[in-house]
Amino acid sequence: MPSPKDLQQSGLKVTMPRMKILEVFERHRESHLTADDVYRILVTDGLDIGLATVYRALTQFEQAGLLQKQNFESGKAVFELNRGDHHDHLVCLQCDRVVEFCDPEIEKKQAEIADKLGFRIQAHDLCLYADCIDQGCPHRPTQTVLSNLPR
Amino acid sequence: MPSPKDLQQSGLKVTMPRMKILEVFERHRESHLTADDVYRILVTDGLDIGLATVYRALTQFEQAGLLQKQNFESGKAVFELNRGDHHDHLVCLQCDRVVEFCDPEIEKKQAEIADKLGFRIQAHDLCLYADCIDQGCPHRPTQTVLSNLPR
DNA sequence: ATAGATGCAAATTGTTTGCAATCTA
DNA sequence: TAGATTGCAAACAATTTGCATCTAT
Numbered sequence: 224m225p226s227p228k229d230l231q232q233s234g235l236k237v238t239m240p241r242m243k244i245l246e247v248f249e250r251h252r253e254s255h256l257t258a259d260d261v262y263r264i265l266v267t268d269g270l271d272i273g274l275a276t277v278y279r280a281l282t283q284f285e286q287a288g289l290l291q292k293q294n295f296e297s298g299k300a301v302f303e304l305n306r307g308d309h310h311d312h313l314v315c316l317q318c319d320r321v322v323e324f325c326d327p328e329i330e331k332k333q334a335e336i337a338d339k340l341g342f343r344i345q346a347h348d349l350c351l352y353a354d355c356i357d358q359g360c361p362h363r364p365t366q367t368v369l370s371n372l373p374r
Numbered sequence: 375m376p377s378p379k380d381l382q383q384s385g386l387k388v389t390m391p392r393m394k395i396l397e398v399f400e401r402h403r404e405s406h407l408t409a410d411d412v413y414r415i416l417v418t419d420g421l422d423i424g425l426a427t428v429y430r431a432l433t434q435f436e437q438a439g440l441l442q443k444q445n446f447e448s449g450k451a452v453f454e455l456n457r458g459d460h461h462d463h464l465v466c467l468q469c470d471r472v473v474e475f476c477d478p479e480i481e482k483k484q485a486e487i488a489d490k491l492g493f494r495i496q497a498h499d500l501c502l503y504a505d506c507i508d509q510g511c512p513h514r515p516t517q518t519v520l521s522n523l524p525r
Numbered sequence: 526a527t528a529g530a531t532g533c534a535a536a537t538t539g540t541t542t543g544c545a546a547t548c549t550a
Numbered sequence: 551t552a553g554a555t556t557g558c559a560a561a562c563a564a565t566t567t568g569c570a571t572c573t574a575t
Binding site for chain 1: 556558559
């Protein structure tokens with residue numbers, strides 16, 4: 224349930240299009256959506272919101288820290304709700320399923336490496352591309368499976 | 375020095391455009407080049423090779439394992455010679471400098487993670503975005519600095 | 526000779542922008 | 551009401567493709 228506060232705090236006016244777009248992400252907490260995905264969902268919902276507005280909102284929301292943006296190999300950017308936690312992604316090469324994970328050891332090692340090279344790390348992208356081992360891999364559109372790795 | 379064999383072995387005909395494109399990468403072993411970078415270099419060299427041909431060649435060379443493709447945040451794909459070794463990248467947020475590194479521990483951990491999630495890892499992208507700590511960071515176009523981390 | 530390669534222009538795809546009309550604070 | 555926001559169409563940037571013409575094998 225997106226609250227108007229989320230927008231106000233970012234200096235963005237509370238408008239219908241923006242609230243509806245946030246709602247879409249609330250209703251799809253497990254997904255990684257492209258601008259077009261969001262646009263289609265809105266259209267399906269019978270809402271008349273332009274694609275350009277979606278793009279503008281996504282950009283603003285990302286800057287405001289409400290959303291996180293990812294660039295997988297697909298060429299299109301995908302967005303997900305910023306749940307505060309940082310995590311990396313594993314994309315299934317069979318069905319495009321996205322599994323999230325986070326490994327503190329890797330995170331630590333990254334900082335050490337940057338440090339050793341004379342840099343202060345600001346961000347990173349880590350994405351694994353892999354094949355399902357188990358049989359039951361449905362060839363379906365993008366879908367997310369949350370997963371917390373033992374630490 | 376690109377050898378015709380590199381192309382023949384891939385089932386690609388040895389043509390002037392292809393050889394010249396390979397040469398460009400040989401002459402810029404340290405760089406990460408976009409299709410347009412390659413095209414401009416060729417034009418500068420007085421060669422009349424179409425941009426579409428460059429794109430086609432880059433794709434074919436990547437599939438043939440001669441080049442490696444990277445998608446940084448820039449939106450454009452960059453290519454580099456496949457030197458056999460795997461490595462990850464660190465991009466300087468100030469000057470776009472690209473530093474290469476490889477950390478066996480991270481590699482190992484990645485495989486373990488994929489394994490634990492029920493996947494067999496095929497590939498991965500790891501890119502760190504960071505700020506130079508030291509002063510001498512020139513704001514210049516993309517340029518690569520090779521670096522082997524202690525292992 | 527012939528399948529494959531090239532150049533050019535036109536087409537695609539994902540994303541951004543100009544602008545007049547329309548809203549929020 | 552003033553300044554922000556929206557929708558639409560046009561503009562863009564990166565990459566791909568159709569096709570008639572060449573070229574390596």
